[in-house]
Amino acid sequence: MKKWKSGILGCMVCLLFFSTPFQAIAAEISSSDATSGSASAITLNEVGKSNVRLDLNKKQSHRRNVGKYNNIVNHMNQSKQVYASTADDNSDPNGASYLPFNEATGDAIDTEGGSRWYGVVADETCRITTLMVASDPSSDFDLYIYKLDEATGTLDNIGYSCQEAGNDEKVDLIVNEGVYYIQVNAYTGTGTFGLVSYQSINYISREINDTIGTATAISKSCTLTDAIDSPLDMDIYKFSITTEASRKSFTLANPENCNYALYIVTSDNSIYSINSGVTYSLGNGDYYLIVTTSDGTYSNAAPYTVAVTNQDSVLGGTDLLSYNGYLVQQVGANYYINGKLIDFSFSYKYDISAGADYLHASMTLSTKANTSVKNFADEQSLGISFIKYTSTFNGSARDVALFIPIQNVSYTYYRTASASLAPTYVFDSRSVAEAYLIVDVNTGKVIDLFSPNWYYESSASHHSHGIGAVYATSIAQ
Known part of the structure; x- marks a missing residue:
């Protein structure tokens, strides 16, 4: 077996790992001080024109x-x-x-x-x-x-x-x-x-897609699962926007001990860095999404995922906050999530009978003419927020849900049961100055009442709920 020439081995190993095309682009981007995601910044961060070292058009x-x-x-x-x-x-x-x-x-x-x-x-x-x-x-x-x-x-x-x-x-x-x-x-x-x-050996079904000419075509909304299999690897995906404009977010999940980065190449061959989970407004044209290592770490056994989300929006709406591909907008007294109107009303009914035993229960939250989202003047109270919601009631727990405080609503709770299913009778009907809603981020429907809610307030119900996390958003409230 031939042996390597030991006299130059050390210096050449250093040369390989300090002159790869991917470290070159990482150095460019780190020096550009790009910071996307402020209240109005839904534009991309340009980091320079592509060149031969990027190997995009070899x-x-x-x-x-x-x-x-x-x-x-x-x-x-x-x-x-x-x-x-x-x-x-x-x-x-x-x-x-x-x-x-x-x-x-x-x-x-x-x-x-x-x-x-x-x-x-x-x-x-x-x-x-x-x-x-x-x-x-x-x-x-x-x-x-x-x-x-x-x-x-x-x-x-x-x-x-x-x-x-x-x-x-x-x-x-x-x-x-x-x-x-x-x-x-x-x-x-x-x-x-x-x-x-x-x-x-693993995750090579889409390879080789390391250049513009070999990019993998993707749909407007999808989840990509692939691997960066070497410090030289770039996975490039192509998507097109045929409408006048589109809002998109790209959420990257790295494998353990790996640091990857996302970039977009536009039709004029400009390269931009993009931040995971931030909403971007993109015009008509062809785009290329790039996933690559930012520091030389990689795993050819553990995959990354990129969730590409196409955010529907309301024309003329005011952007309030965005997280992980979800955008909340306001138009007058109405609120929207990804273009879907949020309905503040909520009702829950439960009926069961077995022989002589029965249980009938209902809970309703109704809006009034002056119902509105509550705007908090201090930082101690939670306003509209994306949260992780935990609950043992009504199957309403969610990894991502929308928390909305509203004011001036009507709340009614009614429960009646047979003697063996105590309590036998509960009734509560009142106007409520404040109510807190848990909204499904995909449908815009209220899935639970954080408060008021008899099932959490009464020790007889044995139910519990809570906010596991409040997620940071990319648009200021």
Whole structure:
């Protein structure tokens, strides 16, 4: 088995991990001081035009006529490990060095036109991402990938990257089980280089979607589940807006110990950072959503999710608050969530009988002509808020619900039961100065009364409720 040249290994490993295209864009964005999500900021944060280092529209500048390599003998032993046979070094495919996946290494080419060869072994269908970085920006090194035809002993070229000098070379492939050869060729110049090949087996059904041309088309509202399988990976999704404008939010959930970021590329090739859960107003056109690592962390086993939510809205409505893809608006005395009118009324009825036993109960909240949402003047009281709601009554618990305080309503509660189902009679009817509603964020319907509510106020009901969390919103109340 060939060994790596130890003298340059350390410096080339550093070179690989400090010059990837994704660290370049992360540095750009961190220096832009982008802060979206203020009361009126539903615009995107521009961080610069896309460039070749982002690899969004990869262009090849040249390519050698590599053809086939014939009569490759002694290329494998019985354990499918590539090893040197006839060559003194790995300048020939017969002397290819075995390259473990996910391990960076370094080498050198001291003759213009010369090559270095490596081999990797795929035990099953997988994605292979190979990156080569030349240390001298004036040297133009190219990258080629070959599949070994084990029946004929020949190498077939299946991928290449031949950009101009000064650019990293990267090849992404979905491959089947087999032996694959990597060639680093000095098109012009000489010098050292770094090389790494990442393998991913999981979450590759949408791959390869790392460029604008290979982006995965998505619908206007969906949940994406995929993995960032290497520090080089970018998942790019395309969506189109055909109406005059659309409100969208993009909510990212990272796997444990990973830090990913979201970006949008517009039709004019501008790149913007976007904040998870914030609502953005987008005009007509094509857009590309990018998910990538922000600091080099990744997991090819644990997926991320991105919830893409299309927010319906009311024309001319005033935006009050937004969270996780939900937008609350006001038009006069009416309130809307994602374009659905919120109905403040609520009624609950329960009837059961078994033999001589029976229970009849009802609870109603009715609006009046002067019913309105209560505006709190101090910060001690909770106004309209997105909350996590816990309750043992009426199946109304929600991870995300809307809390709304209203004033000037009528409340009625009635309960009657047989002697064995105490109490036998309860009646409560009154005007209420303040009531607190729990609203379903998807329908705009009231699903529970936080207060007044006999079931929580009476010790006889054995029910409880509470607010588990108040979520931070992106639009000031």
